[in-house]
Amino acid sequence: MRQPKSPRTDVELAREGIVLAGGGAAIALQVAHRPVAAGVQQHSNFTADPLGRLRRTLQYLAAIVLPEARSARATVTGWVARAHEPVEGIADGVAYSAADPDTQRWVTATLYWTAEEIRWRIWGEQHPDDADQIYRSYAALGTALGMPQEYWPADRAAFQRYWDEQLASLDVTDAARQIVSDLFAAHSAPWWLRTAMPTARFLTAGLLPAEVRVQLGLDWDGADAVREDRLWRILASAYPQFPAGIRHIPARLVVAELIAGSRGTKHSFDALG
Template structure:
């Protein structure tokens, strides 16, 4: 999930309405760690059983934060409550997670893949996306995905958002030192056309370097103890608010 965060953001802002909303209402480039923490809190509170006591509180936070996110910028109308926008954002989270999972673990049994796919719908429905908006199976999802990617329109606002993200001017020094690698991972995961339009460089040497990186990760990450692999999720869940006592 962390490895795919930059690609998910790039795909989201390549959607013109999302880019407009982010440009007008988000401060994630001023507080990237805070934005990442809040995003992970939302995801884990929605999907992890051990975080369920905080689910309603966290979804309420996000819903309130999204209420004022609507308007018009450079001819693009946007609203965080728009079901099509919610579906696209949810789709980017699923697609990037699957890209990472496939690179590390390889192919899954079809029934397992479908179950994982269906579980992602809750990331959108928890904020009001109609359940019927989520494509009913993976085949339908990839038809939707190809159609949407073909229609993406990368704007100047989207390019500025990505430039600010990787510059990380307000981030701690240690996070800034990680940004070149994050930018590289992001560029490698993105579809080539979107990568180019976002102004991210890529060539044959980059491809060879990426192949070496994923080969190393594929041979090491699955061998790590579960406690190590799950430590980021445990850290985020530990910071979630407790449900109020009655």
């Protein structure tokens, strides 16, 4: 059977439900950044409501990326701006602010990196022009948060240098480890979500760079690596064969809820995206 082509644009990639598998890794990478962990610790309760956190993040991504959600874009960016206004201060010996462009760049970088990791595991290498197009488009997620356009690395090579430098300088705090531990414990989540958390934790640990995984205290060994490789091989063989209508169900549900919710006047977004 012929392998379906890899998503060629950010819109195509954003519609793929499999990208949700990178959500835990994106959150873990974000809080591995000390200012983000401090802001989340002081202003966010997403570990008590992981489904709400995921839903709001997906709505933000959909509003910025998907043309069918464009009518809700101004509303969503307004929600985010209001949620981020009070997010600044000093905690755990570090200053933090949701308005800091370096923080906005890091949050955006984690979203791009995890999406690309999932895309690569499912579809493998892609044409450089398509990879460049997807990369450039991710800047919009940061600029919608307030990041100046020039803060986004100019190309994928520049991004890789930035990413390597950031990984080398991360200082994972006890607060970050507690946030990640609470996230996967999901004490306040429905029973069915708690049942899924061991799998989510496994996927997250496998996706994370080794140095971040170790600092966050996520156990991993050779047997885990073999199991992860086998899992992704199965997913890479099966997932692209599903009809687009099935693969895109999560995106359609998010957009429908987003459009309905944007007609209201109230919404709650967690700090720092």
